[in-house]
Amino acid sequence: MPETTPNHLDPVSELGAESLVRDADSLDRTLDEPVSTLARLLRCNVLDSLAHLKANPAFLKRFGIAHARSHRVIGVLDGDAALVAVCDRAGYDHLDVIGRALGRPVTPVVASASAIDAAINLAYADRSSQAQQVIDAIDRDSVLREVSGLASREDLLDTEGRAPIIRLVNHLLFDAVKAGASDVHIQPYEDRVIVRQRIDGVLFDSFEIPKAVQEEVLTRVKVLGRMNIAEKRLPQDGRATVQLGDRTVDLRIASLPTSHNERIVIRLLDKSARLYSLAELGMPPHYFDIFRKLISRDHGMVLVTGPTGSGKSTTLYGALQEINSHDLNVLTLEDPIEYQLDGISQTQINEKKGMTFASGMRSVLRQDPDIIMVGEIRDAETAVMAIQASLTGHLVFSTLHTNDAASAVTRLLDLGIEPYLVSSSLVASLAQRLVRKLCSECKQPDPTAIGRLPKPPDSLLADQGISLADLKGVYRPVGCSACRQTGFRGRVGLFELLVVDDACRDLIQTRGNASQIRDAGLAAGMHLLSTDGVLKIHQGITTLDEVLRVTSL
Numbered sequence: 001m002p003e004t005t006p007n008h009l010d011p012v013s014e015l016g017a018e019s020l021v022r023d024a025d026s027l028d029r030t031l032d033e034p035v036s037t038l039a040r041l042l043r044c045n046v047l048d049s050l051a052h053l054k055a056n057p058a059f060l061k062r063f064g065i066a067h068a069r070s071h072r073v074i075g076v077l078d079g080d081a082a083l084v085a086v087c088d089r090a091g092y093d094h095l096d097v098i099g100r101a102l103g104r105p106v107t108p109v110v111a112s113a114s115a116i117d118a119a120i121n122l123a124y125a126d127r128s129s130q131a132q133q134v135i136d137a138i139d140r141d142s143v144l145r146e147v148s149g150l151a152s153r154e155d156l157l158d159t160e161g162r163a164p165i166i167r168l169v170n171h172l173l174f175d176a177v178k179a180g181a182s183d184v185h186i187q188p189y190e191d192r193v194i195v196r197q198r199i200d201g202v203l204f205d206s207f208e209i210p211k212a213v214q215e216e217v218l219t220r221v222k223v224l225g226r227m228n229i230a231e232k233r234l235p236q237d238g239r240a241t242v243q244l245g246d247r248t249v250d251l252r253i254a255s256l257p258t259s260h261n262e263r264i265v266i267r268l269l270d271k272s273a274r275l276y277s278l279a280e281l282g283m284p285p286h287y288f289d290i291f292r293k294l295i296s297r298d299h300g301m302v303l304v305t306g307p308t309g310s311g312k313s314t315t316l317y318g319a320l321q322e323i324n325s326h327d328l329n330v331l332t333l334e335d336p337i338e339y340q341l342d343g344i345s346q347t348q349i350n351e352k353k354g355m356t357f358a359s360g361m362r363s364v365l366r367q368d369p370d371i372i373m374v375g376e377i378r379d380a381e382t383a384v385m386a387i388q389a390s391l392t393g394h395l396v397f398s399t400l401h402t403n404d405a406a407s408a409v410t411r412l413l414d415l416g417i418e419p420y421l422v423s424s425s426l427v428a429s430l431a432q433r434l435v436r437k438l439c440s441e442c443k444q445p446d447p448t449a450i451g452r453l454p455k456p457p458d459s460l461l462a463d464q465g466i467s468l469a470d471l472k473g474v475y476r477p478v479g480c481s482a483c484r485q486t487g488f489r490g491r492v493g494l495f496e497l498l499v500v501d502d503a504c505r506d507l508i509q510t511r512g513n514a515s516q517i518r519d520a521g522l523a524a525g526m527h528l529l530s531t532d533g534v535l536k537i538h539q540g541i542t543t544l545d546e547v548l549r550v551t552s553l
Helices: 013-032 035-041 057-062 065-071 089-093 095-102 113-125 131-136 164-179 211-224 285-294 312-323 357-365 380-391 407-414 419-425 447-452 458-464 502-509 514-523 529-538 544-550
Strands: 074-078 081-086 107-111 153-155 183-188 193-199 202-209 236-244 247-258 261-270 300-305 330-334 345-348 371-374 395-400 426-438 488-499
Touching: 035 107, 057 074, 057 095, 065 113, 074 113, 081 089, 081 095, 081 113, 089 095, 107 113, 164 183, 164 193, 164 202, 164 211, 164 236, 164 247, 164 261, 183 211, 193 211, 202 211, 211 236, 211 247, 211 261, 285 426, 285 458, 285 488, 300 312, 300 380, 300 407, 312 330, 312 371, 312 395, 312 426, 330 357, 357 371, 357 380, 371 380, 380 395, 380 419, 395 407, 407 419, 407 426, 407 502, 407 514, 419 426, 419 502, 426 529, 426 544, 458 529, 488 514, 488 529, 488 544, 502 514, 529 544
Parallel strands: 081 107, 153 236, 300 395, 300 426, 330 345, 330 371, 371 395
Antiparallel strands: 074 081, 183 193, 183 261, 193 202, 236 247, 247 261, 426 488
C-alpha cells in the first residue's frame, strides 16, 4: 500500500510528478470507463468487497451519508492507515477534500460501485443510535421551525442539517428498525412522554422524551404520515415510506386522543425483510407434510386463525410461495400489502373508496383465478363470497380471529353461514401463536424446570419420529449483547391443525360446538397449541413462561 507524507495530502504522491503528467490524459478519460481502468492507472487491484475493512469513524462524523453517496466514496481503516474507497474519477478528484477535512493524508483504494454502496449503507446503519443523545441535547427554541414542507419520503440515515425534532424522530424510527421492532408507541403521560418498542411481540420502554417538546414530536410524526396536524380530538390514520440505507420501510401511523394529548402507534413494515418459507416457521414435521398436501388441492378453503400478531399473514405468504407456479393464476386481497410476491397479483383494500374484501372478491372472481388469498374474513358478506369461490373450483386462503382451530368453524356459523356450506367448503383450520426463541448465544440448561413440565405425548413424538432421548433438554434465558439482554432472539410458531374429516362434517351439519369439534380433531390425531409448546420447551427452543404467555397448559 503506497504511503504519503503528512505535509502532502495528494494520495498518489508515490507515483511522482512525472507519472502524473504522463497519465493525466488517461485519468481524464476514466470518468466513463470501467473501474478497472482507474485501478490500472493507480496500480492497484479492484476490491469486490470492503467487508474486511473497518469504517473510519472520523469520516462518518465529518461526512453525511448523502455526501458519501453523491461522490460514491467511503472512508475505511486498514490498521492505522486511512483509506478512501473510490470507483470513478469523480470520487478520485474528491480525495484531497476528504484528506483536508480529516486533517490527515488518505490513500485511495479502488472498489466496485456495488461494494462501495454496500459499505456506505452498512457503515451508517451500524453507527450506534443517537436518539438518547438527541433527546438530552434538545433546545426547544430551535425546534419550532416549520416542518410541514418536508418531503414525504425520508432517508433515516441522512440526518445532516436536520432540525433537532426531525433528527429525533428519524433516530427513534432508525433505532426501532435496527432492533427489529414491529411497532413504535409514543405514549404521553402527565409529566413525560415514553417511547416504547414491540420486539418479538413484547413491549419495551426505549426512550423518554421531555414533555416540553411533546407537541413538536407528535406534529412531526403526523406530518410524516400526511395527517391533519390541527385535528387533535379525533383518531387519525396515516401512511409513509422511509428509507434506511438500501432498505425501504412502510409506516402505518395511528393516532388516538387521550387525557394527556394524543398517543401514536407506528407499525413498521420492512419491505426488504425476507419472506419465510413454510419449512422455516417451526411447524411440526407431520403437520408440515399434511399442510403441504392441503394447499396443493385445486379447490376448498383453508383458514389460518389466531389473534393479531400471531403470524397468520407470514404463514399464508409461505403457503403462496410453496405453491406458486407459472401455470396458476394467484390473486390476493390484502390490507395492507405487507410483502411483494413475484408472479402474484396483489390488491390493496381501500374501504374509504369502497374497495372492501367483499367487493374485491367479486372483482377477483372475474379475473379467472386459480388461487385466492383473502387477507381477513371480517363479515358475513366476505365469508359467503369466500365460500362460494371455494365451491366453484377455486382454492381460497384466509384468516380469522379465533382462539383455536375448532372455533373457526363456530365463528363461520355465528356469521350466519349455513352449516352445509361450511362442511362442504372448509378443508382445514390452522391455529397458531408466536413465542420467543431462546438466544442461542447465552441460553443455559435449567434442570429445575423439568419437574414442572409435562412430558410430551407419546403420540406426538411418534408422529415426528423422535424419542425422549432425542430431546435437548430445558433451557432458561440469560441475556447478552446479541439479544439486547433479554435472553430471547427471534420467534417461532406453535401450531394446531384441524383437518375437516367426515366426523367433523357431521358435527358441523348438526351445529356442534367448538368442544365437540375439538374432541373429534384430537381423536383424528390433532395436537393442541400447548402440546406443540411443551415439545418445543423440551427441544430447548423456548421456555415454559413463553408458552404459558400465549396458551394454557
